[in-house]
Amino acid sequence: MRTDNAAYVARDLAHVWHPCTQMKDHEHVPLIPIRRGEGAWLEDFEGKRYLDAISSWWVNLFGHANPRINAAVRAQLERLEQVILAGFTHEPVIRLSEALTAVAPAGLTRCFYADNGSSAVEVAVKMSFHYWRNVGRGEKRRFITLSNSYHGETLGALAVGNVELYKDIYRPLLMDVITVPSPDCYERDNGESWAEHTRRKFAHMEAALERHAHESAAVILEPLVQCAGGMRMYDPVYLTLLRAACDRHQVHLIADEIAVGFGRTGTMFACEQAGIRPDLMCLSKGLTAGYLPLSAVLTTEPVYAAFYDEYVKLNAFLHSHSFTGNPLACSAALACLEIFRSDEVLERNRALSARLGERARTLQDHPHVAEVRQRGMIVAAELVRDKAARQPYPWQERRGLAIYRHALARGVLLRPVGNVVYFMPPYVVTPQEIDLMVEVAREGIELATCA
Numbered sequence: 001m002r003t004d005n006a007a008y009v010a011r012d013l014a015h016v017w018h019p020c021t022q023m024k025d026h027e028h029v030p031l032i033p034i035r036r037g038e039g040a041w042l043e044d045f046e047g048k049r050y051l052d053a054i055s056s057w058w059v060n061l062f063g064h065a066n067p068r069i070n071a072a073v074r075a076q077l078e079r080l081e082q083v084i085l086a087g088f089t090h091e092p093v094i095r096l097s098e099a100l101t102a103v104a105p106a107g108l109t110r111c112f113y114a115d116n117g118s119s120a121v122e123v124a125v126k127m128s129f130h131y132w133r134n135v136g137r138g139e140k141r142r143f144i145t146l147s148n149s150y151h152g153e154t155l156g157a158l159a160v161g162n163v164e165l166y167k168d169i170y171r172p173l174l175m176d177v178i179t180v181p182s183p184d185c186y187e188r189d190n191g192e193s194w195a196e197h198t199r200r201k202f203a204h205m206e207a208a209l210e211r212h213a214h215e216s217a218a219v220i221l222e223p224l225v226q227c228a229g230g231m232r233m234y235d236p237v238y239l240t241l242l243r244a245a246c247d248r249h250q251v252h253l254i255a256d257e258i259a260v261g262f263g264r265t266g267t268m269f270a271c272e273q274a275g276i277r278p279d280l281m282c283l284s285k286g287l288t289a290g291y292l293p294l295s296a297v298l299t300t301e302p303v304y305a306a307f308y309d310e311y312v313k314l315n316a317f318l319h320s321h322s323f324t325g326n327p328l329a330c331s332a333a334l335a336c337l338e339i340f341r342s343d344e345v346l347e348r349n350r351a352l353s354a355r356l357g358e359r360a361r362t363l364q365d366h367p368h369v370a371e372v373r374q375r376g377m378i379v380a381a382e383l384v385r386d387k388a389a390r391q392p393y394p395w396q397e398r399r400g401l402a403i404y405r406h407a408l409a410r411g412v413l414l415r416p417v418g419n420v421v422y423f424m425p426p427y428v429v430t431p432q433e434i435d436l437m438v439e440v441a442r443e444g445i446e447l448a449t450c451a
């Protein structure tokens with residue numbers, strides 16, 4: 001049997017339907033079969049290596065095949081692989097809940113588990129609505145969301161998100177939400193600071209709350225960075241203002257930290273930069289250091305208490321997934337949190353993010369780069385046709401795809417979102433690897449914008 005790349009690709013394309021992919025693209029865009037990973041690198045079946053500059057879709061934190069996480073999962077595998085979490089419990093889920101509530105913003109003391117990010121968003125949306133119903137406010141059933149936001153692909157998560165590319169076709173299936181203009185600082189006026197722009201944009205949220213709070217359960221947003229929306233960023237003051245407004249208007253604040261949690265923005269959770277505690281916080285992706293599917297919704301005692309009652313009152317949260325709180329996934333998450341603690345990861349990331357920012361900012365001079373922006377370990381460069389007018393390239397031209405292909409040929413996995421090239425590397429990346437990914441991005445941008 002052949003074991004080269006082409007042999008695996010042929011077998012794959014005979015049966016596998018890939019996510020977020022026009023499968024016909026694979027007639028000319030190569031599919032890359034990976035046989036192993038180590039640290040920040042992936043290796044295909046012909047021995048070619050790729051630097052994983054996007055942490056395998058933003059999930060990986062401490063490298064592939066990390067020996068410490070491997071050991072933790074292996075040890076758990078010898079004891080218990082899975083057990084029902086209703087009526088039963090296990091040590092990894094108990095320890096993980098203790099550990100998460102210890103690192104989360106104070107007051108988030110209750111953990112509800114699911115097995116992927118979208119499901120966590122579904123849980124948060126249902127839990128918020130159900131809370132208001134249980135406290136006699138069943139009319140509060142709408143959700144307020146930001147333009148350009150992303151919260152996942154299942155129908156509820158898709159409904160509260162706002163990336164048209166993913167949402168538009170399914171609109172007839174989706175609940176109606178209240179969408180408020182994003183504080184996205186790419187849109188700030190000339191000379192306006194991030195904080196000024198962000199504050200100015202908050203007026204839209206304030207107006208929406210004035211008008212809709214009586215019928216709204218929650219505001220849901222991605223704190224500080226709208227990742228799938230093109231790594232668009234805003235100032236923490238938005239979260240401070242939103243926390244106060246949600247309290248004033250009696251509406252929950254749901255923080256979707258699925259992408260930005262676990263150190264991505266420089267702090268353990270992005271909400272910390274505004275010193276706020278959301279009412280519900282969704283976690284996934286980096287939760288298991290990118291090892292296994294797991295998600296959690298953390299919430300407060302008051303929310304928990306609204307469901308705690310005699311069975312016959314039918315106030316319980318009757319939501320479950322088969323693999324809720326899977327022990328193997330919990331053991332990976334525990335090993336991940338242990339690495340954060342013992343290796344002072346947030347501290348060490350400061351030097352890495354400084355290096356990444358400093359290198360990436362050299363892309364700013366390119367005639368087709370409108371902006372290079374950064375929040376911690378997320379750095380993005382926005383490509384435009386016309387820099388002065390900030391006129392975007394038409395999406396049909398797929399400039400990002402040209403960069404993706406160039407980077408692959410050079411042994412780097414970059415996967416631009418539309419016209420935004422970004423770096424979101426695992427935290428085990430070295431300064432030399434950072435230089436390489438930026439250099440390859442520069443070449444790719446040059447190639448993709450020359451004609």
Ligand SMILES: *Cc1c(COP(=O)(O)O)cnc(C)c1O
Nearest residue numbers: 116117118150151152256258259
């Ligand atoms: C990835 C993501 C999700 C969805 O998580 P899945 O595990 O892909 O379902 C939700 N919200 C945000 C902010 C994300 O980045």
